[in-house]
Amino acid sequence: MTQLRSLHQAPTLLVPEKVLLPEGAQTGHAVLVDDGRILAVGPLAEVDAQARSLLTDANAADPIPGATANPADPIPSADRAPAEPVRIDLPGRLLMPGFIDAHHHLTQTFGKSLVFGEPSEIFQRVWVPMESNMDAEAIDVATRLAAWESLRGGFTTVTDAGTRSSVDVSAISDVTTDVGLRCVLGVICNDLGGGVRTSTVAEVVAAAERHLSRWDAESLVHPSLAVSIPEVASDEALVAITRLAREAGVPFQAHLNEHIVAVERSLISGGERPLERLARLGALGPELLAAHATLLTPREIRLLRDSGGAIAYNPVASSWKGNAVAPALLMHELGMRIGLGTDGTRSDAFRLLDAAETAQRLTGGMDVIDSSAGGGWTWLEQGLRGGADAVGLGGQIGEISPGARADLLVLNIDTPEFVPSWDVPWELVRLANRDQIEAVIVDGKLRLEHGWPVDWDGREFLERAKDVSRRVVENSPITRIDPNAADHRARWMAEHGTAPANTPWNGGTASVNAPWNGSPTSANAPRNSGTTSARDDF
Secondary structure (H helix, E strand, O other): OHHHHHHHOOOEEEEEEEEOOOEEEEEEEOOOOOOOOHHHEEEEHHHHHHHHHHHHHHHHHHOOOOOOOOOOOOOOOOOOOOOOEEEEEEEEEEEEEEEEEEEEOOOHHHHHHHHOOOOOOHHHHHHHHHHHHOHHHHHHHHHHHHHHHHHHEEEEEEEEEOOOOOOHHHHHHHHHHHHHEEEEEEEEEEOOEEEEEEHHHHHHHHHHHHHHHHOOOOOOOEEEEEEEHHHHHHHHHHHHHHHHHHHOOOOEEEEEEEEEHHHHHHHHHHOOOOOHHHHOOOOOOOOEEEEEEEOOOHHHHHHHHOOEEEEEEHHHHHHHHHOOOOOHHHHOOOOOOOEEEOOOOOOOOHHHHHHHHHHHHHHHHHOOOOOOOOOOOHHHHHHHHHHHHHOOOOOOOOOOOOOOOOOOEEEEHHHHHHHHOOOOHHHHHHHHHHHEEEEEEEEEEEEOOOOOOHHHHHHHHHHHHHHHHHHHHOOOOOOOHHHHHHHHHHHHHHHOOOOOOOOOOOOOOOOOOOOOOOOOOOOOOOOOOOOOOHHHHO
C-alpha cells in the first residue's frame, strides 16, 4: 500500500479487483481521484479514456489554490495540459466508501470500558464526572485516541454529539483534522440544568451562530448544533436552535426517547413525551438527527417519518446499556432516514453492521420468520449512503460516485473470509472484519496503513494515552453500579461453591477506584441519591 502515500500529490487511477457501488461490487472497474475528489468511476477502459479530458475540466473549474495570474505567462494555469494520472493496481482488493458513524462522543473514550454492565443513564455516574475533570491535554489525547480507533474501524466520518468538558470545541476539531478524520462537530446548546436556567436563550443563540460560521475554511469539519436531551433546553431555545439548524442546513442532534426514565420525567413534568414536545414546538424536521429513538410509539414514528427527520440507530449501545432497540427495519420500510452510530461504544464498522442486523433479527425477525432481516444490503446502505444523508452530507461521502469526496477503504479480500465469495454486500455485513482494512483514505489522502498512522508516531502516542487516561480516571468521581468481570466471576464461583471468592461482592455501589467489597462509595465518588434529577448532571 506504500504507493497510496502519494495519492494526494497527483491525479491517480485506482484499479482494484472490485469496486463497491450502491448496486453491488463491480469487477473490471476503476476510480479516478484528484484533489480529494472522485472524478470518475466505471469500466477501466472508459475511465482511462476519459481521464485526460476529465482532469482538464477539473483544472479549469478549480484552479490551483492560491495561484495568481502572471502577465508574462501566455498560458493561464487553468489551461495547462494535465499530467497523466498515476495508475495504482490493487489486485485482490476491494475499494469501498468509508463508513459514517452517525453518533459518537469522542471525548468519552477513556471511560468506554468502565460502563460494561452498567444500568442506563451512565452519564450521571461516568461521563459527566469524567468529562468535567478533563483538561486541555486530556481532551486532546482522548479525541486523538477515539479518532484513531474510528479510522482503524473503517469510519472516515464521525458525528460528535458535543462534549460536556469546558474546553472550546476547536480542541476536538484540531485533533480530528490532524488525524485526518472527517467530523460533523456538534456544539451543545443547553440552556437549562437542574431545573434552572444556566444560560439565556440569547447567549445560546450567539454561541450557536459563532459555531456555524467558523468552519468554512476547514474541509474536514462540518458544524452541527445539539442539545443533550430535550429536557435540558427550554421551549424558546429548542425553537431557536431548530430554526438556526434548518436555515443553515446542518443537523440538529438530540438524544431522543432513549431511556425509560427520561421519557417518564418528560411525562411527569410536562404531560408529553420528548418527541411529542418537539412536534408541538415545530422542532421536528429534516434537520433533526435523533440519536437512539428506541422508545417510540406508533404515533411518534409517524410524526418523525412525516417530518423527514433522521435517526442514528445505535444497536451496540442498546445491547450494552439501553432499554430497548430502535425498530430500524420497520423505519427503513417506512422510508425513514437512518444512519448507524456507535455512541462511542466500539468503533468497528463491520461489527456495527453485524450488530445492526442481529438486533433486528432477534427483536422482530424471528417472531415473524423473517430470516433475512434486511437482506444484508440494508445495513451496509445505512452505514454508508444512509449515514451520509442522516448527518447532512448526502452525495458527498458514503459512496463512490463522481463529485463525492475521496473517503475510501482498501480491503484485502484475498482472505479465507472472502474465498469463495458469492455475495459481497452481505459478506461485508456478516464476515468482514477490520483486520482486512489495509488502507484508510480521507479527502484523497492516505491516513492509515494496516491500522497505523502514516505521518505521526502511533506507538509513542499510545504510551502517552495510557498515562493521561490513568490520571483522568483516578481523579474523577466515577461511580460504578456493577462489578468488573473478575469480581463477577468471584461472586459466581462463591455462590456455586466451586472455589473461594477472591473478592466477595455484597451489593451496593463503588467508585471505580475503590475495591469492590460492598462498602459505601468512597468520598471522591459520591453516590447519586434516588431523588437527584438527571438534569443536574447535563
